[in-house]
Amino acid sequence: MPSFNSVAVIGAGAWGTALAGVAVRAGRDVVLYARSAESATRMTSSRQNPRLPGTQLAANLEITNEIAQAARAEIILIATPAQHLREAMTALAPHLKKATPVVACAKGIEHGTHKFMTEVIAATAPDATPAILSGPSFADDVARGLPTAVTLAAQDEGLARALVQALGSSTFRPYHSTDIRGVEIGGAAKNVLAIAAGIAVGRKLGASAQAALTTRGFSELARLGLACGARTETLVGLSGLGDLILSCSSLQSRNFALGIALGRGAPPPKGKLAEGVFTAPVLIELAASQNIDMPVSQAVAAILGGAITIDAAIEGLLTRPFKAEG
Numbered sequence: 001m002p003s004f005n006s007v008a009v010i011g012a013g014a015w016g017t018a019l020a021g022v023a024v025r026a027g028r029d030v031v032l033y034a035r036s037a038e039s040a041t042r043m044t045s046s047r048q049n050p051r052l053p054g055t056q057l058a059a060n061l062e063i064t065n066e067i068a069q070a071a072r073a074e075i076i077l078i079a080t081p082a083q084h085l086r087e088a089m090t091a092l093a094p095h096l097k098k099a100t101p102v103v104a105c106a107k108g109i110e111h112g113t114h115k116f117m118t119e120v121i122a123a124t125a126p127d128a129t130p131a132i133l134s135g136p137s138f139a140d141d142v143a144r145g146l147p148t149a150v151t152l153a154a155q156d157e158g159l160a161r162a163l164v165q166a167l168g169s170s171t172f173r174p175y176h177s178t179d180i181r182g183v184e185i186g187g188a189a190k191n192v193l194a195i196a197a198g199i200a201v202g203r204k205l206g207a208s209a210q211a212a213l214t215t216r217g218f219s220e221l222a223r224l225g226l227a228c229g230a231r232t233e234t235l236v237g238l239s240g241l242g243d244l245i246l247s248c249s250s251l252q253s254r255n256f257a258l259g260i261a262l263g264r265g266a267p268p269p270k271g272k273l274a275e276g277v278f279t280a281p282v283l284i285e286l287a288a289s290q291n292i293d294m295p296v297s298q299a300v301a302a303i304l305g306g307a308i309t310i311d312a313a314i315e316g317l318l319t320r321p322f323k324a325e326g
């Protein structure tokens with residue numbers, strides 16, 4: 001099993017900054033790459049990141065604006081928004097050493113190409129080794145050192161185990177897996193379903209409706225996952241069901257919070273990344289291409305696209321023909 005000592009995190013947002021802290025706590029040499037030179041300089045001197053307020057950056061965390069410096073690390077964690085992954089990888093790829101593990105930490109599916117995060121990595125850096133980290137984990141909780149567990153998948157089990165060894169600690173517990181596709185489908189779909197759960201809460205449909213919607217949401221996530229080759233144990237694990245439960249029930253979730261605002265007819269929270277907005281249209285295109293019925297995700301995409309009102313979407317879901325559970 002390889003052993004890794006250095007980690008670079010690309011993307012100095014909330015999640016990238018929290019993950020840099022994780023790697024520092026695990027005892028690695030860590031560099032955090034910010035695409036803005038000004039932000040890198042400011043974070044270096046203030047030891048604060050406005051995208052993750054209240055977190056003191058570790059004294060031994062290096063912050064850089066030099067992509068070539070970041071690329072020298074033995075492990076790369078890439079934590080930009082999903083739709084920015086290609087751009088970030090395109091800048092990084094020419095500097096990477098052969099076979100460097102590049103761990104996708106974003107949750108989404110690329111517009112236009114329908115590519116999952118590790119597929120974007122493979123397309124932009126064919127000599128790198130893609131992996132994925134996903135699960136129920138708010139950046140703020142992770143940064144505060146609260147206990148968190150996630151799934152970390154690579155095609156090669158030995159590599160997945162080595163990445164877990166390099167990043168894991170008593171408060172950040174990654175479970176290794178080789179089911180890359182299962183992990184990335186769960187992370188992408190749960191954001192769309194969290195918007196649906198938020199809408200139900202915002203419309204005051206009650207706790208029973210919230211539980212029903214979350215469960216039926218899981219059912220369609222699992223249907224798509226299985227059609228795309230994911231394994232059941234992954235779909236019911238941390239990166240699937242685990243993250244869905246968290247995001248469909250916690251006000252900390254930006255996707256859930258957006259749904260609540262939509263349900264109330266209030267303006268969406270400003271300046272907050274809600275990946276489900278970008279994932280919804282791609283997710284339903286992907287589902288259609290696989291002949292998979294995803295009524296909840298379809299309703300979210302239609303609401304976000306302005307094709308249907310919230311009340312009409314709710315009515316549509318509630319008047320679907322009765323059927324066997326599954």
Ligand SMILES: NC(=O)C1=CN([C@@H]2O[C@H](COP(=O)(O)OP(=O)(O)OC[C@H]3O[C@@H](n4cnc5c(N)ncnc54)[C@H](OP(=O)(O)O)[C@@H]3O)[C@@H](O)[C@H]2O)C=CC1
Pocket residue numbers: 010011012013014015016034035036039051079080081082084087088105106107108137138139140273275
């Ligand atoms: N926040 C969370 O709790 C969690 C988030 N995630 C996932 O992580 C991903 C990022 O989310 P989050 O960190 O919260 O988002 P933020 O909005 O906090 O930050 C995104 C960061 O990405 C940077 N960025 C954008 N494009 C590039 C690029 N081409 N190269 C380098 N950096 C780039 C932005 O830079 P700039 O500041 O210059 O705009 C910004 O710092 C999402 O897919 C999200 O679903 C996963 C688990 C938990």
Ligand SMILES: O=C(CO)COP(=O)(O)O
Pocket residue numbers: 107135136137138139191194243246247252253254255256273274275
């Ligand atoms: O992915 C997350 C928790 O696992 C973060 O959720 P939000 O992006 O909805 O805030």
